[in-house]
Amino acid sequence: MKLTIEPIEDLPLIHAGDDLPALIAGRVALDDGDIVTIASSVYSKAKGHTRRLADITPTPRAVRISKMTGEDPRFLQSILDASVDVLIEFPFILSEVAGGHIGVRAGVDQSNIEDEMVILLPPDPMAAAAEVRDALKKITGRDVGVIITDTCGRAFRRGQTGNAIGWSGIFAIRDFRGDTDLFGHVLKITEEAVVDEIAGIANFVMGESNNGVPAVVVKGCEKWTGHDDLFFSRKEDFIRRALAVPARPKKNT
Numbered sequence: 307m308k309l310t311i312e313p314i315e316d317l318p319l320i321h322a323g324d325d326l327p328a329l330i331a332g333r334v335a336l337d338d339g340d341i342v343t344i345a346s347s348v349y350s351k352a353k354g355h356t357r358r359l360a361d362i363t364p365t366p367r368a369v370r371i372s373k374m375t376g377e378d379p380r381f382l383q384s385i386l387d388a389s390v391d392v393l394i395e396f397p398f399i400l401s402e403v404a405g406g407h408i409g410v411r412a413g414v415d416q417s418n419i420e421d422e423m424v425i426l427l428p429p430d431p432m433a434a435a436a437e438v439r440d441a442l443k444k445i446t447g448r449d450v451g452v453i454i455t456d457t458c459g460r461a462f463r464r465g466q467t468g469n470a471i472g473w474s475g476i477f478a479i480r481d482f483r484g485d486t487d488l489f490g491h492v493l494k495i496t497e498e499a500v501v502d503e504i505a506g507i508a509n510f511v512m513g514e515s516n517n518g519v520p521a522v523v524v525k526g527c528e529k530w531t532g533h534d535d536l537f538f539s540r541k542e543d544f545i546r547r548a549l550a551v552p553a554r555p556k557k558n559t
Contacts, residue, residue, distance in 0.1 A: 310525040311511050317520060322354035327441035334523050341451040341524040342442065343508035346471060347415055347425045348520035349434055349454060355426045356419065357384055371395050381416065384424050388412040393549050400549075405431045406537040407471045408546075409458045427456060431472025439474040451475035451527075455505040457514070461545070468509025470501035470536070477532035500530060 314334050320326065326349060330342065350356065364372070364379035368386055372379040374396045382399065386392070389401035389412045402408045405427075413427035428434040431454045439452040454472035459465070470478065482496040508522040540546065 307528050308526050309507075311507060312523045312525065313511050313519045314521040314523060315519060317348075317518070320348050320351045320520070322351065322356070324352045326352040327438050328445060330521055331442055331445040336442065336446050336448040336450055336523065337525065338449045339451075339525075339527065339529070340448070341453060341476065341504060341527055342438070343453045343455055343468075343505060343522045343524065344438065345509075345512060345520040346413065346427050346431065346454050346456045347418060349438070350425050350428055351419070353428065353434075355428060357424050357426065359384075359422045359424065362387075371399065381414070381424060384426070385412045385414045388414055388426055393546065403427055404429060405471060407431070407456070407469075408537075409456065409469075413456050413458075413471070427471065428454060432474070433472075435472040435474035449475070453501055453505055453508070455509060457509060468502075468505035468507075468512075470499075470505040473501045473534075476501065477530060478534045478536040479532040480530040481532040497532070499536060500532075501536065 312334065314330055316333060317329055326344070336342070359378065359380040362380040362383050364383040365386070368379040368383040371382050375382070375398065385399050385401065388403055389399070390404050391402040393400045393402070393408065398410050399412070400408065400410055401412045403412050407413070407427070415425045419425050435452040435454050439450060442448065442450055442452070452474045453470045455468045456471050457466040458469045460467065478499065478501045480498040480500045482493045482498065485493050487493060504524055508524065511522050512519045
């Protein structure tokens, strides 16, 4: 399998109301089976998933956390508002968002946007990916996959990598269970998170800071079979259980 990673260049700065699929389709020739990867931040800007810090009133919880982290309590409130569950509060907020993704600061971002503004993750990244895919098919006639990406830190390792938070037209997981290796051993646990691997190489091509490349096309991927159960359930996620603070026993009164 030989892959070609093609940055979609010369996209303008995206603002609310811009037709992102049309802008992408006008700058790259798509083929059936291509995978279009899009930074969540640029999708959110096109859809207006942003907030002004001046419009946010911090709660006592946000103020309390700000005293520990030194961050703007309004910024922290935007994180709390975007979260459905907070796993830890310090040294940073680690939380779950509605789509099931768990990340630092709920993916709320203050980079590549005007001062005193924050960008939120798409509220439904899976629906976002499906919407972009449908739009690209209508415009180009091509059947492509779409991945919405976000950069995330990792446990036990320094540095951020691109992760998939939404996808459409492809399976998240390539399931090798039941296959045999070179020695005939049956594989029992191998499930490859292909969407995260593609998101990682796409993010490497997009770059960070001021590169100005928010979307990439991956060409040459073979089709794979598998499933979409990328996120662990609460019952399966032993790391999440380890982070949970045990309830303190009630004192007798």
